[in-house]
Amino acid sequence: MVQPTKNILFSSDLSVNMSQVFEHAAALAICHNANIIVLHVMEESPGSEKRIRMAFGEELYKNLKSEHKDGARNILSGKNIDALKIRQAIAGFFEGAQQNKEPSENNSLIKKILVAEGRSIADEIASTAAEEGCDLIVMGCKQQGLLAEAMGNHVIRKVLKRSGVPVFIVPFNEK
Secondary structure (H helix, E strand, O other), X not given: OOOOOXXXXXXXXXXXXXXXXXXXXXXXXXXXXXXXXXXXXXXXXXXXXXXXXXXXXXXXXXXXXXXXXXXXXXXXXXXXHHHXXXXXXXXXXXXXXXXXXXXXXXXXXXXXXXXXXXXXXXXXXXXXXXXOOOOEEEEEEEOOOHHHHHHOOOHHHHHHHHOOOOEEEEEEOOX
């Protein structure tokens, strides 16, 4: 039996194209009366980390890493001009989709915004979906070569292999 969808994990690479993907996640959330958990994963690269630490020192490395994490969080939470434009477009989508609902139901569908770090983006997505009790993962993929990317050595393929829940892949056109 298919379980009801209550939590949707929306995985974002912070590109402008993600607004197209988020619209699908939002539509699914509205249809299922579900929450959205937004996730951005910063991939750790052990070789480059070591070189940066050696070249610039531990303190500067920690500062740069902290700034990157804060920047990602600011984009996701709307404290960035490009993110503000995306959020305004999303707000317009919500207004259109929710006009027939009661005013008390007009709350944001976003339950949480997470910025994670890991050696594997796919592992972080799959483990976050499990930890947060997500019933569905929504990801985006460039429309050109969608099948090639899904079948190749790409993050989507890895998530499909590791995930215990359905993965909804949204093709998008590059802007």
